[in-house]
Amino acid sequence: MSPKLLTDVYYTLNDGKKVPAFGLGTYNEDESQHHKITQAVITAIEEGVRHIDTAWYYETEPYIGKALKDVFDRGIVKREDLFITTKVWPSMHDKVEKSLDRSLEQLGVDYVDLFLQHWPLCFESGPDGYPATPVDDAGEIILAEKADYLDTYRQMEEIYHKTSKIKSLGVANFPVRKLKQLLKTCKVKPVNNQIECHPEFPQTELGDFCAENDIIVTAYSPLGGGGNGAPLIKNKRAAALTEKYKDYNINEILYSYHIQSGRIVIPKSLNPKRIQSVKKLVPLTKEDIEFLESGPHKRYTDNPWYGHVGFGY
Numbered sequence: 001m002s003p004k005l006l007t008d009v010y011y012t013l014n015d016g017k018k019v020p021a022f023g024l025g026t027y028n029e030d031e032s033q034h035h036k037i038t039q040a041v042i043t044a045i046e047e048g049v050r051h052i053d054t055a056w057y058y059e060t061e062p063y064i065g066k067a068l069k070d071v072f073d074r075g076i077v078k079r080e081d082l083f084i085t086t087k088v089w090p091s092m093h094d095k096v097e098k099s100l101d102r103s104l105e106q107l108g109v110d111y112v113d114l115f116l117q118h119w120p121l122c123f124e125s126g127p128d129g130y131p132a133t134p135v136d137d138a139g140e141i142i143l144a145e146k147a148d149y150l151d152t153y154r155q156m157e158e159i160y161h162k163t164s165k166i167k168s169l170g171v172a173n174f175p176v177r178k179l180k181q182l183l184k185t186c187k188v189k190p191v192n193n194q195i196e197c198h199p200e201f202p203q204t205e206l207g208d209f210c211a212e213n214d215i216i217v218t219a220y221s222p223l224g225g226g227g228n229g230a231p232l233i234k235n236k237r238a239a240a241l242t243e244k245y246k247d248y249n250i251n252e253i254l255y256s257y258h259i260q261s262g263r264i265v266i267p268k269s270l271n272p273k274r275i276q277s278v279k280k281l282v283p284l285t286k287e288d289i290e291f292l293e294s295g296p297h298k299r300y301t302d303n304p305w306y307g308h309v310g311f312g313y
């Protein structure tokens with residue numbers, strides 16, 4: 001029997017919609033590489049990936065739009081076969097529909113499957129949301145002091161109710177305390193919380209809280225982040241498991257770790273050969289997962305606004 005593939009697994013969200021467990025991330029800090037995203041998305045879709053993750057902030061949506069046009073024109077997939085996620089950035093906290101409309105236009109689609117609030121924060125910025133990360137002379141992020149991050153979600157709910165531009169609503173980078181506040185006030189429960197997660201940062205407490213509230217977790221930066229040199233690729237426990245599971249590569253181990261734990265995972269790759277080589281779902285056991293998580297834990301991603309999020313609560 002041929003092995004199960006990463007792309008075979010789907011979950012049901014708390015609003016009844018289906019989501020593919022394995023997606024392609026599209027954030028790339030080096031803008032000069034953005035043109036490679038078009039081929040990466042095309043290759044991923046040709047290889048069976050049906051979930052694409054992007055955001056207003058990434059500036060990669062036009063390149064994804066080109067790829068989508070190509071696969072739709074060639075009849076590889078139809079719009080309804082794909083699950084597309086985008087996000088509203090804190091500098092667009094009071095212009096949520098404008099943010100979504102730019103994403104839809106650049107992607108060349110009429111709706112997104114999942115619209116996320118990118119951070120539980122509001123930044124003080126210009127009318128078009130630039131600078132996207134406003135900082136003062138000391139390099140401190142400039143928050144919109146009078147704004148409330150819960151209002152951003154309220155605007156998302158309004159668009160969800162009044163238009164057909166969004167299928168499901170969710171959040172990203174929400175620690176437990178912010179989720180609790182949101183759950184008290186929201187009318188549409190978020191289906192998803194997208195957070196940094198990997199064996200060196202398993203986020204167990206936040207994951208448990210999400211599970212209790214039927215909010216599915218998406219693991220971002222599953223290799224610790226491209227900008228950080230994908231440090232999880234050097235993880236000794238994951239390497240040891242490639243000895244146990246000889247027919248699988250280390251990427252498959254590190255992505256199956258999430259899917260075998262009930263999470264969505266959205267690794268980024270701009271390398272078509274790599275995309276083609278990462279296919280199989282590894283039949284990891286509970287013991288393998290405990291073994292992977294048993295090392296020291298640390299968050300790899302960092303940004304000037306992290307101190308304002310309240311991580312750890």
Ligand code: NDP
Pocket residue numbers: 024025026027028053054118172173194195219220221222223224225226227229230233251266267268269270271274
């Ligand atoms: P990942 O942790 O997925 O790492 C991606 C990098 O790992 C790429 O540069 C890739 O290179 C490299 N890589 C993959 N396999 C190997 C290998 N075997 N050996 C060496 N290098 C390898 O990074 P991201 O931070 O991009 O996270 C994934 C996605 O998550 C993002 O693209 C974005 O969509 C989302 N995200 C969301 C955030 C949020 O705030 N909501 C924050 C951060 C990310 P190559 O291109 O050559 O394959």
